[in-house]
Amino acid sequence: MTPPAYVFPIVDSRSVFKPDIFKGKVLFCTGGGSGICRGMTEAMMRHGANAAIVGRKFDRLTQAARELSQATGQECLAAQADVRQPNALKDAVSKTIEKFGRIDYVICGAAGNFLAPISGLSENAFRTVLEIDTIGTYNTIKATIAHIRASKGSYIHVSATLHYNGTPYQAHVSAAKAAVDALSAVLAIEEGPHGVRSNVIAPGPIAGTEGADRLVPKGDVPAGPGYPSGRMGTIGDIENATVFLFSDAASYITGQVLPVDGGWSHLHTGF
Numbered sequence: 280m281t282p283p284a285y286v287f288p289i290v291d292s293r294s295v296f297k298p299d300i301f302k303g304k305v306l307f308c309t310g311g312g313s314g315i316c317r318g319m320t321e322a323m324m325r326h327g328a329n330a331a332i333v334g335r336k337f338d339r340l341t342q343a344a345r346e347l348s349q350a351t352g353q354e355c356l357a358a359q360a361d362v363r364q365p366n367a368l369k370d371a372v373s374k375t376i377e378k379f380g381r382i383d384y385v386i387c388g389a390a391g392n393f394l395a396p397i398s399g400l401s402e403n404a405f406r407t408v409l410e411i412d413t414i415g416t417y418n419t420i421k422a423t424i425a426h427i428r429a430s431k432g433s434y435i436h437v438s439a440t441l442h443y444n445g446t447p448y449q450a451h452v453s454a455a456k457a458a459v460d461a462l463s464a465v466l467a468i469e470e471g472p473h474g475v476r477s478n479v480i481a482p483g484p485i486a487g488t489e490g491a492d493r494l495v496p497k498g499d500v501p502a503g504p505g506y507p508s509g510r511m512g513t514i515g516d517i518e519n520a521t522v523f524l525f526s527d528a529a530s531y532i533t534g535q536v537l538p539v540d541g542g543w544s545h546l547h548t549g550f
């Protein structure tokens with residue numbers, strides 16, 4: 280079937296950005312063992328960065344680190360930690376500094392999600408998602424900020440677009456991600472004078488991710504004038520935004536939220 284003319288192309292960041300723009304730099308990424316954050320890590324490594332990925336599941340993390348190194352030729356450290364545990368995160372940061380000597384970029388990406396109506400959401404279920412997404416982001420900022428000041432580095436927080444509207448069964452995630460957006464803005468303003476930038480990437484419906492598998496009906500999005508992209512997003516779309524926002528080309532961009540959603544969040548249904 281011939282795709283309609285308004286389908287947005289799928290682009291590899293290597294066809295746009297130079298391969299060595301992050302040479303000598305180090306990325307610290309929570310949630311980097313799988314999904315979108317693993318893709319973001321791979322993109323940074325493909326452009327010359329070494330990386331530390333943080334996650335709870337040791338086996339998955341070490342396998343991901345090995346595969347990322349093999350795929351990119353860069354070094355990747357698997358640093359096991361639960362972002363809800365500040366001391367575990369501090370240990371992960373120490374291991375990263377021991378191995379690489381610096382941290383230039385941080386991705387706060389660890390997140391939890393499931394579908395549940397407010398009426399059926401236990402206090403612990405609501406608290407759990409806020410602890411992973413929001414407090415986990417706060418803990419990551421606290422554990423890394425001294426190093427990011429030292430390198431005049433940059434943060435990207437992985438949020439969502441579903442809190443722009445009332446997305447059913449997503450009260451916990453909506454509250455958590457709204458708080459993440461707010462944290463990033465304050466971080467940008469407070470740390471700007473130290474040369475630190477902080478931005479948010481808000482992925483829309485990204486094919487092949489746990490979040491979209493749970494939230495988006497099976498099958499592709501309908502193509503048509505009301506659906507500007509005519510396709511689901513790809514992890515590669517988020518990778519491209521990541522490389523741009525961490526690059527010097529974005530040096531005057533801070534405190535912003537960048538939805539990477541093919542325009543979906545402007546639809547009346549949102550996502």
Ligand code: HXC
Pocket residue numbers: 390391392393394395399400401402403404405407408411438439441452483484489490491494
């Ligand atoms: C209702 C649920 C539930 C469900 C868990 N709970 N799943 N309640 N419906 N489907 C409740 C539990 O009963 C418990 O409450 C509380 O939540 C904590 O559950 P635990 O399993 O003990 O927590 P934990 O082991 O820490 O697991 C955290 C988790 C889990 C969030 C529940 O799903 C997880 O770790 N997910 C990580 C992977 C993931 O979800 N990735 C997708 C991210 S996508 P009680 O009261 O029984 O004690 C994303 C993007 C969003 O975030 C935007 C997408 C477009």
